[in-house]
Amino acid sequence: MQGKRRTLKLLTALLVLLIVGLMAGAIHLQKNSNALWQIINEKCLPNMAANGKPAPCQQVNRAQGFVTLKDLNGPLQYLLMPIEKITGMESPIILEPTTPNLFADAWQQRALLAQKSGAPIADSALSLAINAQYGRTQNQLHIHISCLRPDVRQQLDALSPKLNAQWQSATLRKHRYQVRTLSVAELAQQSAFIRLADEIPHARSEMGKYGLALAQLPDGRLALLALERNWLKLNSGSAEELQDHKCAILAQ
Template identity: 70%
Template sequence: MRGHRLIALLLLVLMSGLVIAAIHLQKNSNALWQIVSEKCEPNQRTMGLPAPCQRVDRENGYALLKDLNGPLQYLLIPLAKITGMESSSLLNPATPNFIALAWQSREQLALRRGAPVADSALSLAINAEYGRTQNQLHIHISCLRPDVRRALDRLTPALSRRWQAETLHQHTYLIRTLTLPELTRQSLFIRIAQEIPDARGEMGKYGVAIAQLSDGRLAALALERNWLLLNRGSAEELQDHSCQILQP
């Protein structure tokens, strides 16, 4: 009987994974790449206008696009073809530090809102290979969930430069602190590959997030996909695109 239950559980996990893969394939997974490569970058190059993107930075190799979901959410998208977390080019030191560039782009939310947005209300998120719908790397720049904000505030005194496991939004995250110079100096993708055991060969299993802690440090968060726990590695779950955290 015990063995039958185990087999049933494994079949359920397999079926869930197939459903997720089917959903992933049914969507136009190249939509973001088409917008950037066929519209934003050519428009910037030929006319000096990045539309429909808000910004095209050819020197640093990225575009900034307002997402349709949420009043303030933006996406930072490379101009080069980089599918996602699993892309080996993200571990090349010559590749632009897209996560640092995304954090530097956070002022775009305040510009759109027409009022300041505290760094404590913001976050960055990248989803794992099977936790996303688009096959072009994109970094979600959006609001942090209020409950995640409170959880990080509670954890702040115990967090350090050592990766440690903590539960957020019912999933286990590896979390370590960073200073802004550290985020800027070394790509977080490279740091994860170097510091988390066995991550280098399986980067596609990880979702990644950045948030500010209550003491001003930054928290780097890595979520490893786990089919048994129905965890797709979607670090975007820490975000709230409706931005309730900004409501009075």
């Protein structure tokens, strides 16, 4: 009897995984996964070249190799994307030393949210996130610059005294993250993608499984958070789950 129950549980788990996989595939099929790249390549870059205006992008920074775009989701959310065609976390291009330090660039662009809101925004309310290969709908690398969830803010504040430059496990939004601290200078010195590939075992060969997020800690340090996709736990690697695009934290 126990053997039959174990078999039934295993079959149920496999069925759930199959359904989740089919749902993820359906989402990708329903949406134009190249929409962001088309905006960059067919609108922002040509408009900037023709008349010096980056619309619909907010800016085209050829020197640093990125564009910024106001996302339709949320009043303040922006996206930072490379000018080069880079699909996402799984692309080997992100680990090349010559590739722009996009995470550092995105953190430097956080002032866009304050400009949009018309009022200063504390860094403690802000965050960056990029989703794993199967936790996204677009095949152009894009870093979400948005507000941090209030409950995640509280969790990070509580974790802060225990965090250091070594990767540690922590549960946020019911998912297991690897978290380490770094300074703003360290963020600028080395790509967060390369740091992940070099420091977490086996990550370099499986980068597409990872999502990354960044938020400030109460003492001014930065927390880099890595989320590995795990279908058995219904986790698609969407680090964007730590963000709140409605920015409820600003009302506190």
